[in-house]
Amino acid sequence: MKNIVIIGGGHAGAQAAASLRADGFDGRLVLVSSEKELPYHRPPLSKAFIKADEDALQELRPALFYEKNGVELMLGRTVQKIDRAAGKVVLDDGELPFDGLVLATGARVRIPPVPGIDLANVFLLRTVEDARRLKERFAAAKDVVVVGGGFIGLELAATARILGKTVTVLEAAPRLMGRVVAPAISAHFLDLHRGLGSAVRLETPVAALIGENGAVVAVETASGERIPADTVIVGVGVVPNVELAAEAGLDVLNGIVVDEAMRTSDPRIVAAGDAVAFHHWALGRPVRLESVQNAVDQAKTASATLMGKAEAYRAVPWFWSDQGDAKLQMVGLSMDADRAVTRGDPGSGSFSVFHYAGDRLVAIDSVNRATDHMLGRRWLAAGFSPSPEAVADESVDLKGLMPKG
Template sequence: MTTLLQKKYQHKVILVGEEPHPPYQRPPLSKNYLTGEVDQGSLYLKPISIYENAGHQLRLGVRVVQIDRNNKIIRLSDQSTLKYDQLVLATGSRVRRLNAPGADLKGIHYLHDIADADNLRQQLVAGKRLVIVGGGYIGLEVAASANKSGVDVTVLEAADRLMQRVTGPEMSAFFYAKHTDAGVDVRLNTAVTGFEAGEQGCVTGVRLANGGIVPADIVLVSIGVLPETALAEAAGLPCDDGIVVDEFTRTADPAVLAIGDCTRHRNLLFEKMQRLESVANAVDQARTAAATLMGERVPYKSVPWFWSNQFNVRLQMVGLSQNHDQRVVRGNPSDEAFVVFYLQGSRLVAVDAVNMPMAFMVGKKLVYQGKDVSVEALKDPSTELKSLA
């Protein structure tokens, strides 16, 4: 919608959203919004007046319940209907729920939207015991935020290292040390089997597969998300762990586009279709969708990138490291400024940088270019990274 505003799109645009808020940034929900350092208004991408002055309409607090593709009509939860010429699905994702005894007790939280963050923030009082189930980005960001607020934090991760799905062992080890040094109790290889209840149905503990119980006043379950594809599936659109779209963000129906976390998409930088949970991906796909709506043929070709802020550390990641066959570390983790390069053969496919923005920026160029890179040059601190790009 923002890109259409910039492009001076001449047709009427209606945004339908189940939440009562205009479009907003979600990353701060686990960080400075959770700690109260920024207010709700600062999350909004644009003031509502900007949309209204452009002639666009926001239908907030209402949900789309059905898409009638034959008649190009959507039906809403308030019983009203809207006609469309072009429809963009930006349904995002939903949190993965933990199916375990006691999972519905009071005091067990998930974090996905402003309301979730508000509810959790009210509970994060100094001296309380917070148990986080899951050692991924969100769980660790909340752990750092809560620790900063004086909360007693325990992180339970079923895998043998933190952020295992998205990064290599060097980064996992660094963030494990960072959290434990700050006083966070991080337990790896620790599976959760259920929750203990106290008076009035409130959670008092987390049961572990090894038979132990971790006392808790508050629990955050942070075990990932699932693409929100129910609307698309009900409308007969092809879905495969995401709504399937081409490099122009078009679904099988040329009148329906889809963008963001809900899509399995074609990115011309990769051979295989991808589904990514990333703000950058959602923004870049939105630009492609806007171009498609304007009649421009601009295929999606963007390097995936991600970031995470934990304590005084900024982790910036670019590319997809899952299929690398070699890692090169430059710098010293103990200095809290280092970078890990991931290669397939001699081609750079991903970069993880801690407090090294230049390495991230150069890495982004190199991954996009797909060029061969000298391993020795990557290792050698006397080689300027900019020279490699």
């Protein structure tokens, strides 16, 4: 294998470049990214980056790393087409041959079909350029409305309140972060955001954004109420970037379909990160995960596969979200759970919810309780399930529950 091309400059793309060199690839290695910056850490964009006075972008690796490791960076460039028959990638201004290809195309923000979504001072957040525009706007913003009560929306709501803005959060569902956390976690964060001074409205779909002179001035709810807003942030999920793969004839189903070693339907092409749909060993069905951990670990697996060292992807998924002074950490996948056990007092601001499917531990949601989270990562990786009774009893030392060896 002489030429490997990586499409995408996010966490998965950057890790794939590093892993391929670490795994022994000594041919031409090119990373193509539509963004002009070196690959950077994305989670701080909704928090520390917005609040910082300076442009505090956290690069994943310095420029010297790519130079020393012979990784050609093509930044600010767009891939137009994957020509599998010719073994080449067609760029906006050229072509690249490939023997191996890594698709790390990520995802883009979902744009809801709401009238007024294209008004001035309406923001989406995915890239550092999005964050820069929002940071600049926050200098003048007074009344901020956040559409969507998921991770990004709530992180930005907390940031806006810390910066002294009037904040209203509108969530169409009955609870915050309802698709991914336990009801007790949702309730805790509802109290937290209201305690910060944000108005949080549940079961409140948005019907339209109202503008004057081309800029947003209010958000109209489905009930007809108008909420004043000089700044609107929309955070209602993401859409995987699968178009290149689909146009190249690769299998796509809510993501680029891969096998357990991250191979697409073309064995020369692997994929990793937010755009990937893979068969999850524990759930027994395809899933698509959106997290730094998943992107990085899948990129490592994809690299090994291209280098002829294929192994099944079995990393335990984990996620986090910082909102105000609360750190939410999640490990495992709780969608098939049928029982939840709480450890600790939610009123104290430090507690965990352990999710079980029958007697099997499948996930843990923790608020300001890092020890539970780290234990959960070890337990789930080892296939160990503590009894629900032991988990619920705070007099039990969880550290000693898993057998050694």
